[in-house]
Amino acid sequence: MQVTAAERLGAQTADQLARNAPEFWQATCRDAEHLITAYQEATDPPGPDATASVLLARLLRHPVDPTAVTQAVTTLALHREGQYAIVRYRDRLPVSTAELRDRTAATVLPVAQPDTGTTLVASLGSADIDPLVRALDSMYPDRCGAVGPAVAGLARLPLAYELATSALHAAGDRPGLTRADHRMCATLLPACPEPARAAAVGILEPVLGLAPHERDRLLATLDTWLDNRCDTALVARQLFCHPNTIRNRLRRVEVLTGLPMNRPNNLVALTVALEAHRARTNTPRPFRPGVK
Structure with a gap:
């Protein structure tokens, strides 16, 4: 199996196989997440919130699913070319989307994820990302999280998700919300x-x-x-x-x-x-x- 994987990755030597190992395991983890999400979609009778959460999870995958983008526009009233940000926390959090809307004017939606953390999609509208960061920092000052840079359009959510995930890894165990745009070296280094x-x-x-x-x-x-x-x-x-x-x-x-x-x-x-x-x-x- 290892030889077959090495050939598929174009690796001819042990050194090349070692260099390709991170990409191999990242792809394996992504496939596992997709399988878990698909199983949840098939076995859980989704309510309106669960349906939205699963749909948002589809928007975070590479390559972008045009059908999921269209469904998000029609069923969740999201703007196809709006401003969005992804927030990730290591822990499961009881997120109050109503409180966040009151404090930031942003629409914040939870995402169904197979891991133990919390992932949020924030539709920023015409606002910048600063009010969202301040609100989350005041609501969860002792929790470790990260927010990716604002991106334009639903089609760029996978990129925002990857940057938020890299920033969360770079944050270590630091409490509070780490901004990817303030830690670009650490955020981009894994790529x-x-x-x-x-x-x-x-x-x-x-x-x-x-x-x-x-x-x-x-x-x-x-x-x-x-x-x-x-x-x-x-x-x-x-x-x-x-x-x-x-x-x-x-x-x-x-x-x-x-x-x-x-x-x-x-x-x-x-x-x-x-x-x-x-x-x-x-x-x-x-x-x-x-x-x-």
Whole structure:
């Protein structure tokens, strides 16, 4: 079976098979979700809310089902080219769609999903995404969730769902709602080819080769500094250090990587490298109050 799968993926060597493994298992998980949803549709006598929820689940799949889009327009009164956002939480939540409509003017609909989390489709209308984020953060401040960027049109909901899912993974165990558009490096990284991710981690190779204590201290300082918009004084307070200590650590990272931090392109490179290192080592993003 493994050989057959490898041939189907075009893999000729063990290394190629290993590189293709994530795509293989992602496809397997998607197929399993589709089977579970189909079983639910076949065995559960759906009421109006359940029917809407199952229909929305069909809209999140690749490729886009034109029939599901038309049904959503006619039965749920959704606008084909409206503005939408996808919200995902790790836990099942008792979502009050009426309260969210009152607080945001958005129509928020739950989606039938086979996992244990909560998925919502928000029809934003003419509003932006900020009121929705503020309302959900105030309603569920201790729950870990993520929201994808607003997209135009029902046909782009699968993309919004994938970005929200990636942002939820990047959020780690952080409470509150993580915005994908504020964490684009971490959100887009899973879609990058493995060689690109390896090259990103390579930027930090001189730092990763240090003794564990020194390595972890430099990585934590750099990560906190980038998360706090390069505010050295704020980072010093968070890490209980003198600002000059933070500057000295950052200079050491500059020397080791050869990337001066007064250049925006280098800051982007270091941010991507940190996210790639975190993804490769399965290290959760540390929680820092006020940083998302």
